[in-house]
Amino acid sequence: MTVDVILPCLDEEAALGWVLExxxxxxxxxxxxxxxxxxxxxxxxxxxxxxxHEPRRGFGAACHAGLLAATADVVCFMDADASLDPRLLPAVAAPVLEGRADLVLGARRPRTAGAWPWHARLGNAVLARGLRRRTGAALHDLGPMRAARRAALLELGLADRRFGYPLEMVLRAAAAGWRIAEVEVEYLPRKGRSKVTGTVRGTLRALSDMRKVLAGHGPR
Known part of the structure; x- marks a missing residue:
């Protein structure tokens, strides 16, 4: 069985070789x-x-372009910056492939203190707490490594094309009654500077996008 892996990419030449190999x-x-x-x-x-190629800038735009290009029944998403090891993909995809879950998120566990800047980690913790309240799912991370069935994802009608895309996916999946699970994955220092977590400004921009998505989805 083939699983398609969608890698949103913006200037990742320093990391792509390691990831793809x-x-x-x-x-x-x-x-x-x-x-x-x-x-x-x-x-x-x-x-x-x-x-x-997705010329419209935006994390969600790149992710969705990859989803539309995918043909496999099960798809995975992961960052292309070498912060996540592709060898962990089978562990994340297994619950979906075996029919035990509909959406699986990789909960990041940093290998070193510098792998996950404090401002990004704090913002993620706040979002995860809000997701637990809204969805009832025992989530601790809005994990960028995730797996689900392609056709079902398309049926969710995801609309955000910025940094709110992964959050909207979880919210819509929960509203549709999906079984959402977490699998721990090791988080590594990325290669190159992050467009999001590398700066406080980038993290705040991502959080702003996610707040807009949350505002559009009422409480459970």
């Missing part, structure tokens, strides 16, 4: 390039990945 057998990478100005797209093609 560690992709497990049976997991097909789809690099959703979001306007990179470096060699990201060429590196991805050279290592056998499918490359989808």
């Amino acid at each position: 560690r992709m497990p057998r049976g997991y097909r990478p789809i690099v959703a390039d979001n306007g990179s100005t470096d060699r990201s797209a060429g590196i991805a093609r050279g290592l056998g990945a499918e490359v989808v």
Whole structure:
């Protein structure tokens, strides 16, 4: 069975080689390039990945472009910055493949103190607490490594195309009665500077996008 792996990408040439070379057998990478100005797209093609170009800037825009390009029954999402090891994908996808869950999030556990800046970790903890209240799911992280069935994700009608996309996915999945689960995954220091968690400003921008998504979804 093939699982498609969607990798939203913006200038990740320093990390893509490591990520794609560690992709497990049976997991097909789809690099959703979001306007990179470096060699990201060429590196991805050279290592056998499918490359989808999404000119509209936005994390959600890249993720959704990859989802539309996917053909496998089960899809995974993960960052392309080497902060997550693709070899952990089978553990995240297994509950979906085996029919035990409908959406699985990888709960990050930092390997080193510097892997997850305090401002990003604090913001994530606040969001996770809000998600537990709204959805009833025992979530502790809005994990960027996740798995679900492609057709079901498309039926959710996800509308956000910015940083609120992963949050909207969880909220809509919970509203649809999906079984949502967590699997712990090791979190590594990323290669290069993050567009989000690398700065307090980037983290606040992401939180602002997510607050807008939360405002559009009432309490459970």
